Amino acid sequence: MHEFSICGLLLKALTEEYDAIEPAPAGLKSVTIVIGELHQIVPDYLQGAWAALTADTDYGGAELILEFQASHGICPACDWTGTISPPLFVCPTCKIPGVELSAGKELFIRKIEIKT
Amino acid sequence: MTTKEIKIYRDLMGANEVWAAKTRVLLAQKRVLMINLIGSPGAGKTSLLEGMGVQLDKKMKFAVLEGDVETTRDAERIREIGVPVSQLLSGGACHLEAKLVHYALQDLDLEHLDLVVVENVGNMVCPAEFDIGEHAKIAVLSVAEGDDKPLKYPLLFQQAKAAVLSKMDLLPYVPFDLPACRKYIQQVNAKLPVFEVSALQQEGLGGFMRWLCELKS
Ligand SMILES: Nc1nc2c(ncn2[C@@H]2O[C@H](COP(=O)(O)OP(=O)(O)OP(=O)(O)O)[C@@H](O)[C@H]2O)c(=O)[nH]1
Ligand SMILES: [Mg+2]
Ligand SMILES: [Zn+2]
Secondary structure, rough: OOOHHHHHHHHHHHHHHHHOOOOOOOEEEEEEEEEEEOOHHHHHHHHHHHHHHHHHOOOOEEEEEEEOOOHHHHHOOOOOOEOOOOOEOOOOOOOOEEEEEEEOOOOEEEEEEEEO | OEEEEEEEEEEOHHHHHHHHHHHHHHHHHHOOOOEEEEEEOOOOHHHHHHHHHHHHHHOEEEEEEEEEEOOOHHHHHHHHOOOEEEEEEEEEEOOOOOOHHHHHHHHHOOOHHOOEEOOOOOOOOOOHHOOOOOOOOEEEHHHOOOOOOOOHHHHHHHHHEEEEEEOHHHHHHHHOOOHHHHHHHHOOOOOOOOOEEEEEEEEEEEHHEEEEEEHHH
């Protein structure tokens, strides 16, 4: 249930960006966030938190769009790079564990759509 | 109505990260090591702390921040063995966040401490998502919980700097495949040191505490 806390942090970051837009927008249409595959975030819970925390605010009715980022890794032993499937960080070529993550831990706002 | 798209690229955890960064500065100034114990309810985190209290006392001065949803029972257990402790009540949340930890740290006598151990709220999922400014997250997994947990909760084992396998004295009584569990941990995080401990029988704590001393220096 940490989705509520994460949504609270999202709103903080979003508001700082939104309030800085000149001229002030007429409203928010959507916000798109990128979630790395390794995060254990339940989309439905996050959407529920978004609906609850934005109701009766300037963002009420705005859409939360989730984009998921697959995990990519690099094998330090053989330089293989590619998509990995957590939980296994084992190199598909040389079969050695220890693949280093190059993508999959992201958690950021990518874009917003405002009403003008 | 017209709409306009604005690209942003902004870290979502920023508000938490600000406090975590303040904590790292504070800990560096005071030369204090901080670790964050994470594991399911009943994994044996408080018992591990009680065991450390008995053995660590002379080598390292430490204090405990106890994170719980409700009650001060764990804090009372720690106070009983003479270790300074503050209770952090998460107010229903399933994890601790950096701001609360930062304020609690400021109330500790950091000048006279070497180590602060944070016992996070019992939960293998949520606390792994939050940076509280610690130097190391420690995954605590008891043999009673099953050997497949590293594969089911990979984020924790990915983020951790060490894992403690607790309640080793129960190994003869539970279906827990120790070599398999160690293999799963390695598949998730190849370099993770694993310590086998029984807090009840005061066994295996030495290795974990030597590792802590090395981390400190
Ligand atoms: N057999 C055995 N039991 C243990 C050991 N360590 C802890 N226990 C028991 O496991 C139960 C839970 O231990 P705690 O230390 O309270 O666990 P915790 O992780 O702090 O639990 P929460 O704070 O509630 O999440 C208690 O009944 C302990 O006595 C151990 O090494 N061996
Ligand atoms: Mg406890
Ligand atoms: Zn390889």
